[in-house]
Amino acid sequence: MTETQSHAPTFADFVAGERAVLTRVSVRLLADGLELVQPNGHSMIWRWAELRAEPDQADKDVLVISRSGDKVARLYLRDKNVEAQLRSSAPHLKERDRAISISKLMAWAGGAAASVAAIIFLLVPMMAAQLAVMLPPEGEKALGDTTFEQIRYALDETGLVGTPICEAPVGNAAMRAMYDRLNPSSDLPYDIQIHILDHDMVNAFALPGGRIVFFRGLIEQAENPEEIAAVLAHEVGHVVNRDPTRDALRSAGSLGVLGLLFGDFAGGTIALFLANQLINASYSQTAEAKADDYAHELLDGAGVSPAALGTMFERLVAEHGDAEGIVAHFMSHPQMGKRIAAAQAAVVESRTYGSVLDASAWRSLQTVCDGSSALQADEGLPDKKAWPGDD
Incomplete structure (x- = not known):
């Protein structure tokens, strides 16, 4: 040289x-x-x-x-x-040495994605299921109480006082009578509390700690009390299976993992929301199907037709259609057509079903958010009982 x-x-x-x-x-x-x-x-x-x-x-x-x-x-x-x-x-002095090949980089990325998928789809749901059972009842109730108040204030347009809770005594007595008629025999560590919010949303849901929330819009949408009883039975099924607590823990875990990956970039909130909806959709659909099965049995045992759970779905399908294809994967509930068919299949042909409330009690429930309903007489209702959770 x-x-x-x-x-x-x-x-x-x-x-x-x-x-x-x-x-x-x-x-x-x-x-x-x-x-x-x-x-x-x-x-x-x-x-x-x-x-x-x-x-x-x-x-x-x-x-x-x-x-x-x-x-x-x-x-x-x-x-x-x-x-x-x-x-x-040196001809290549300013160049960057590619120490990692594209194929190796793709392999590492694939392995990382598989690890994240395993955490979100396997580890987080498994841990959520275990924690939902292990969480003390006081913790579940505290979580449900906090969430309930957050929902009330989130739905209030002013954000100052919260969405009102419908307090008409006769209307709430009708809901109590409906619950007593269903007579759930589950051995829960807490009493079930039912609230009706003065909001036009057509929905109902269960919260951790035994809270069940109805919206005025759902009661107004119903054509008969059996449809409300069917929804109530369905939500009781969620409480029995501890679905609200499990879902809250799973969602928190999934969003936490996704947040570590995506951070707070432009559009990141939307990406996290859509990803979390897709992640939770399959689990929510399974929980909804189980709650439907529970409601069918509870309604049948109370002498109320399980088909009532499907009649409101039929009207919703007629008005909005059913979710098909990829849209169905982003829905937290199974396809309406399947739920309607399952409700109809649960009807026992040889059994005679009756009404869960008489006409007077049903009118009281329909006007539970009307302040004047508090002046109605208690006609058509059974003797008042101490409602679980009442002070």
Whole structure:
């Protein structure tokens, strides 16, 4: 090998990477690269084509050189004359060494995605199911109480007083009578409390700790008390199966994992919401189907036709249609057509079903959010009983 210059060797600091120790080495410029000679006489050649300049160094007076394919070895060069010769001789000095191949990067990304999927779809639901059983009743009730108040204030347009709770005594007595007629025999660690919110939303849901919430809009939408009883039986099924607590824990875990991945970027909130809906859809659909099965048995045992659970669904399908294809995966409930068919199939042909409330009690329930309903007489209702959860 011949040297490109005849001047005496310069010196630089070298670290091999095995230990954080700098070694003083002599550096000579050769025709095909740099020769590094260590104090023990050992020498090595770094070829011009292998040399890379490391970026973003704090000390601008030092040129830090690495070698393509070597992730740890570094040469710290301060001689400006040698640096100038090196910059003109090393053709790839400013290039970045691609240490990871695309295929390897894709393999790592696939493994990371599989790990996240395992956490979200397997570990989080499993832990949520275990914690829902282990969580003390006081903890569930506290969670349900807090969530209930948050919902009330979120639905209130002013955000100041919260959506009103319908307090008409006769209307609430009708709901109590309906619950007594269903007579759930589950051994829950807490009493079931039923609230009716003065809001036009057509919905009902269960919260952790035994709270069941109806909206005025659902009661107004119903054509008969059996439909409300069917919805009530369905929500009791969720309470019995601890679905509200399990879902709250699962959603918190899933969003927490997704938040760590996506952060708070533009549009990130929407992405997290859609991802969480897709993640929870299959579990929610399973829970809804089980709650429907529970409601069918509870209604049949109370002498109320299980088909009542499907009649309101039929009107919703007629008005809005049923979810098909990818839309169905983002719905928290199974397809309406399947739920209607299941409700009709649960009817025992040889059994005679009756009404859950008489006409007077049904009118009282329909006007439960009307302040004037508090003045109605208690006609048509059974003797008042202490309602679970009442003070």
